[in-house]
Amino acid sequence: MSRLIIVSNRVAPISEGGPAAGGLAVGVYDALKETGGMWFGWSGDVLASGQPQIKLEERGPVTFATIGLVRRDYDQYYRGFSNATLWPAFHYRADLLQYDRHDFEGYCRVNAWLAQQLVPLLRADDVIWVHDYHLIPFAQALRAAGVTNRIGFFLHIPFPASQVLLAVPPHRALVEALCSFDLLGFQTTPDLRAFCDYVVHEAGGSIDARPAAAAEPVLIHAFGRTLRAAAYPIGVYPxxxxxxxxxxxxxxxxxxxxxxxxxxxxxxxxxxxxxxxxxxxxxxxxxxxxxxxxxxxxxxxxxxxxxxxxxxxxxxxxxxxxxxxxxxxxxxxxxxxxxxxxxxxxxxxxxxxxxxxxxxxxxxxxxxxxxxxxxxxxxxxxxxxxxxxxxxxxxxxxxxxxxxxxxxxxxxxxxxxxxxxxxxxxxxxxxxxxxxxxxxxxxxxxNNVSVWRDNFMRDLQRVEPSPSVDEASQREERTGVAN
CATH class of the missing domain: 3.40.50.2000 (Glycogen Phosphorylase B;)
Incomplete structure (x- = not known):
């Protein structure tokens, strides 16, 4: 069975027999225990100087892999672009949006750096599930490093309507980065609809007709890639x-x-x-x-x-x-x-x-x-x-x-x-x-949290692994000759 690799901004502090963590953390941790795997992300530590090192902690079949951030990366990636730009924009508060080009560069740099830290820990058949707005460029960075594994993304916050997203200066770069994932998950159908609307009307992409089964993901063609997207409302254990x-x-x-x-x-x-x-x-x-x-x-x-x-x-x-x-x-x-x-x-x-x-x-x-x-x-x-x-x-x-x-x-x-x-x-x-x-x-x-998790993982497992850069280039050349 393939390992599951969870990637999130913060790694939830879960301990067997300790205080109950949130429903999301519990649901994800249950999946990791079933399949074996790794939870990778920022430790929450901010270092004044030095080179952060990954800390690996084994708990049964689960490996917790955490790493700190230096102060500049924290300020640009976390305080800056993630929470001063994306958070207000995605919550329809463009009036509170603050944008600094250097913060966006830091956001992309930290995503690329985190991806580089993860690559040596990956196996060929791992399935990677990335969570939330801090890590939108993560799959793009992994693809650039030659990773061909299945990679899914779930957005826990709203996805804004096109006219709101346009207020974020690098909006096109963000959506292009999202299209490097194989499967995108949104909380609600309106969020999915907003993403599809941007793809069609702002990015010049296309959406295949809605599948006969309403629960099936839609097929999206944009930025030279084909991916799937669907709404997966997250639940709790009532x-x-x-x-x-x-x-x-x-x-x-x-x-x-x-x-x-x-x-x-x-x-x-x-x-x-x-x-x-x-x-x-x-x-x-x-x-x-x-x-x-x-x-x-x-x-x-x-x-x-x-x-x-x-x-x-x-x-x-x-x-x-x-x-x-x-x-x-x-x-x-x-x-x-x-x-x-x-x-x-x-x-x-x-x-x-x-x-x-x-x-x-x-x-x-x-x-x-x-x-x-x-x-x-x-x-x-x-x-x-x-x-x-x-x-x-x-x-x-x-x-x-x-x-x-x-x-x-x-x-x-x-x-x-x-x-x-x-x-x-x-x-x-x-x-x-x-x-x-x-x-x-x-x-x-x-529709408890296990249903949310299992539905997303089922659809991600059905995706064909992405071709390598060389395979993609050869495919483009063959397509070009055929045309």
Missing amino acids: DEIAELAKAGERGKPVRTMKATLHTRKLIMSVDRLDYSKGLVERFRAFERLLDQAPAQRNNVSFLQIAPPTRADMHAYQEIRLQLEGESGRINGRFAELDWTPILYIHRQYERPVLAALFRTAHVGYVTPLRDGMNLVAKEYVSAQDPEDPGVLVLSRFAGAAQELTGALIVNPVDIDDMADALAAALSMPLAERQARYRDMIAQLRE
Whole structure:
């Protein structure tokens, strides 16, 4: 059996018997344990000087291969092009996009350098699965080094519409690099459609007619290559999350929260502190609820957990200050001696604690301005008590909205719409809550993270290995003579 090689910007810290990692990490790690293989990527270390060296760690059939970055590479590849250019553009925030030609050069240089580090570790029949926007040029770099293995790519964030992508100056180079992969995976059909639209209207490529079987990847011809692409919505393990939630209920954090709430209902959100998550709008919609429904005052609390991320970037420092200001203003306006409306926590919690808090919450409040999937929405539903489930309020611009039709779907920039949805969720009858929950949990079980992983790997295994550079040249010469 071929080994599986996972390549990601960061290698997830997974230990047998340790704290549960995220669903993606667990799903990928399960595949690695089944087939044997390697997980390769940045260690998270930033070196002031010197030449980074690969660290290899064997854990059963899985090899973890990690390497540090020097400060210039971190600044250009990670802080610069990946997170100051691609992240805002792919989340439809072109107004926040910052572009520096040297950062793009650094992004390409680091991808090429990482590919060079991986090449000596590869075997001829390895199957390579690359993850996310940090590594768009990775297959192109491997091909230039003579690698002919099957290489797939999965984009965890949205793929933007053509007119948004055009705001990124090297947009054509990025799409050409994506076409060096054999299989591209997107979270949703709209993301796939946006990519195909760019290929046809901006790159002069073509798309074969949609196959008879809707689940089959489309065939794409662009930049002298033929590749496949499809939507593979990522899932979670809902039953495992339910078990975590039940176990975590006995823990001190959850018992403390319940004691603090007394008889009040709880609205809960968990997000990384990021401008794409619609946090400010979410706070204002909760304020509008308290404005329009005075009976809810002192009868509902809103818990927002927002762990820090990319704290060394200006845009993230700004959103933190803005949120602290909004929560202080709203609490100052409505708080009473025995009630604080918004509990804003700027720290990370382990998944068992979060799952148990989700089970406690009467409303899951998940309203990103744009999100590839948003697994928090799926985890909230998974954690619910089937006999007395809460209600999910979900942004229409989260990929999860394509599947979780039992949620109350809202426009995250419409403050009144979100406030109305919160009011409806808080007063929803038990029978309706149960029906919505049953619909969503069935969907989550049918399309869990193993299904996502297995569908992608099945389609990647079906791809013919890419020809070597010499074989491709000979093929072009034969084609040229024939024509």
